[in-house]
Amino acid sequence: MSFFYLSPVKGNLPVHLLEEITTSRFQYLQDLVEGNNIAYNQFIVEGSIYDNVGHFMLCVAAILNKNVALTKFILKGEVELFKRRVGSLTAYDMRCFSKKLLRNIKKYDKIPSFIVPLQSLCQHLMLKDVAQHFCASAHMKECSQHHIKIHFRHCLPFIAKRQVEVQQGIALLPCGKWKQYLVLLFTMNIKSRLGNTDLTPLRSDPRINELLFRIRKETSILQNSRSEIRTLKSVDVDSVSASFPPCMLNLHRYLRNKHRLSHTQRFYYSLFLKDIGLNVNEAVDFWRAEYRQAPNGKHSCCHNWEKDEKKYLYGIRHMYGLEGGRKNYTSYNCKQIQSTDISCLEGGCPFKSFDEDNMMKILGLRRDDLLLSQINELKSKNMYTSACILFLEKKCSIVCDNTMSFNFSPVNFFQKSTSKI
Structure with missing residues (x-):
């Protein structure tokens, strides 16, 4: 078993032990990242079953939570641990490490x-x-x-x-x-x-949900400590919107212009903002500022903050797992957004739902741009997510992994467009 973690170990573990392994690894990585004294931990012995399980369970927690802070923390901590391990290998250990990787x-x-x-x-x-x-x-x-x-x-x-x-x-x-x-x-x-x-089936597993709850508590401690991960402020949403994926940028502009969104699109946009760092208090400030304004033009939504404050507060807190069934909602991925029946013009995937003129406008492209013809070619093949990833690569001058289109999401787009890792 290699600490490169190409594949997870198979077998059964009691739930309480699984929780102990995962939370213990989280705390170990936190000490590692913050430069604290590192004590011996039986669950982090390299190449052990516990080491493998802890790594993959933290990845599961990051994927299901879709929390930017947690994802970046796990990435940074695991990379730092890997650096230390590789740096301490003897020639014999390195040969064993390489042979195990080749077998995997x-x-x-x-x-x-x-x-x-x-x-x-x-x-x-x-x-x-x-x-x-x-x-x-x-x-x-x-x-x-x-x-x-x-x-x-x-x-x-x-x-x-x-x-x-x-x-x-x-x-x-x-x-x-x-x-x-x-x-x-x-x-x-x-x-x-x-x-x-794609771990969608795990969301209905109560054992996994309990583990995620434990990890979220640890994450809240991490976010409240001195960390390089910044909470997104409501007043900063306009400035960071330049890094939004086209679908969310379109919703943001529509909201700023009309001061209203339909229920489904408001739900999508709220979860996106939540998953890129807008906490519940900042979310309340953000939506209060918009819904206190009168709608600009005709709109299906006739609510306003003063009249429906309790309803909006409950809805926002519910999305953050603080009301009702206390389910911690996560934002939708590209396939889910593309499969939604778009009954209004304000939302949807621009690469699928928009005509060429509106798509050009939200992408900031001219008709003679080579990128536009490449995007249209992908659209003709119904490869809408691939078109979005191509736009991301050209916009940010990066190269994305060719398997990224699977389970790609607006949050992934934002992370890539703002990542300095």
């Missing part, structure tokens, strides 16, 4: 894009002389005694910093960069898992 890779039917260079790197590191050279205390980051050949698209961060030599599309990655590259591939593995895993 063989089990894949369809391998993610980052597996190809990982496999090449492990094939080198399992060699005795290479592992001894790589793990030697005197090994320098500038060393270039050994190289691996990988396609340039698998090491774009190194190419951007001119740290590798490229010949006919093939990058030569020197051994001095291999540890850094292992960390990059590990980060891609976790990001792919957090962004592309």
